[in-house]
Amino acid sequence: MTPQTDREFNKLLESIAKTLDISPTQHKLAVERYQAVGNWLDADNSALKAYQPQIRPQGSFRLGTVIKPLTEDEEYDVDLTCKLIINKSLITQKELKKIVGDRLKENEDYRRMLAPEKRRCWRLQYAEVFRFHLDIVPSIPDVQTEIVLLESKGVSKAIANNALCITDNETWDYASDFPKSNPEGYALWFYEQMKVEFQRKKILLAESLKMSVEEVPEFEVKTPLQRVVQLLKRHRDIRYGKDNDKPISIIITTLSALAYENEADTLLALQNVLSKMYSFIKKDSSGQYLIKNPVNPSENFADKWNENPRKATLFFEWLEDAITDFKMLANKKGEGLLEVSKPLKRYFGESIVSKAFNDVAAQTLKEREENKLFMQTGTGILSTQNTPKSIPVPQHRNYGSDKE
The missing domain is CATH 3.30.460 (Beta Polymerase; domain 2)
Structure with missing residues (x-):
């Protein structure tokens, strides 16, 4: 993908994650x-x-x-x-x-x-x-x-x-x-893992809301790490539903936080997290799976994998599927929104993705009306980035029957 398609794809993923939020x-x-x-x-x-x-x-x-x-x-x-x-x-x-x-x-x-x-x-x-x-x-x-x-x-x-x-x-x-x-303690550790990006996002939100940084409620700030965890949990839920052996949230959250390197956008964070998750799953001297609780090293989040091997099997199956699915999705970005929407609906649910697409479309229209939207010459890709190879997208003006 080009930097422009990356930005558009990132916007779409963030919109899906935002749609997953409670109100x-x-x-x-x-x-x-x-x-x-x-x-x-x-x-x-x-x-x-x-x-x-x-x-x-x-x-x-x-x-x-x-x-x-x-x-x-x-x-x-x-x-x-x-x-x-x-x-x-x-x-x-x-x-x-x-x-x-x-x-x-x-x-x-x-x-x-x-x-x-x-x-x-x-x-x-x-x-x-x-x-x-x-x-x-x-x-x-x-x-x-x-x-x-x-x-x-x-x-x-x-x-x-x-x-x-x-x-x-x-x-x-x-x-x-x-x-x-x-x-x-776990929450403090989790926020420490995304401290740089959390503070940056908080400052940007404060500026947009015209308030001090201290006044911005913590729950309104969403970093790429938080969005990645939301996306991965929903991808898991769609695949395994109510299966009691499906990957548990604390493991997905911990591995994501360990792998996150304060990437500034959700797409890059998702790609990097998925590529690094395996490296944080260990085995002890007796061959037992080990994922230490970062705030209590004596606790093993993977202890149930050793008691019930199916839990480990499903986790690795899910992780391989997530890696494959998001690679395939990235390759489809240049094929148009319709082609991208089909796998997204399989991964996250039809209603969630439909709403996210509508939200992105509404935001694009707003940017166009505010003269903040540009088209990359040669590719036709829409972006808010004004580059030497882009041209502004004019506002849409509807001259209807009242002008006749």
Whole structure:
């Protein structure tokens, strides 16, 4: 592809990823709902008040990589931690889970919305119109000795300090310790991987919105890394649907972040990430697959691959397909939008791609009307880049019957 076709193709991929986003209204509503839960848990009459309960987003909602569900009747989940300041020597997993659940049940609305108890969390199921649920994982800070241990393994102090102990009802009857987690530490690591591009995008967005950089909400900034993760997750979902052995998001996200080198556009980032993913999948001395959690090297994200080989098989199958699909797609770019749209619809879904194409067309029309659109002589490719070999595309003027 030429630089001009690269730019147009990049614009199309970014539009598809943007179409995968939940709406600003959905995001705002989810934040309002989980903040309300936090206020209830921390109210003056709450038995949890003394433990300073804090509700924080985790997972894709925190990372800015949420994607819409495949179908209209599916919900997206908002993963949260509820951290209580309690020394783990003073409470068990079961007790921690119970006191959070008991407080939720004291609220008539939350009691009605509570789903049957999940393995690690309490789920609040919102009305169908909202299309989301909140998954609240009770947690407490990990002890200082564990934090020091993480630091000795190369984890920064800023990340290690966010280490948590969580609940898991499949382990609490026999485990000698709480399961470990560090979702906020992972988010800090993820944002560090894209720090350069995130800051650049934030400055550009601030300029376009005529506000200070500090005023720009983090969730409104989208880097190529976040867009790549969204695109790859949807490509996986289209291929494997609800298959329980399909590649899991944490592995796709981690490998993408490790491979990302702050590329400035989505197309280049996608190409580079796919070409480098394999290099971050290791095997230990006994031949077991190993993908270390970057904020807790003792945790292996690929541990289930070793227990269930089909999970590894599907991951490598998916990765090979993604590499092949996007190479083939890049080769089709010069054949026109119709030819490009056919494979895109197979990879991301017909409605998503149709909307993305319409959005790009609308943006192109706007650029044309604002005299910001140019055509490359010899190729006919449209671009916002004014080069020595380009000519401006004139505004379209409709002289209809009123001029006759």
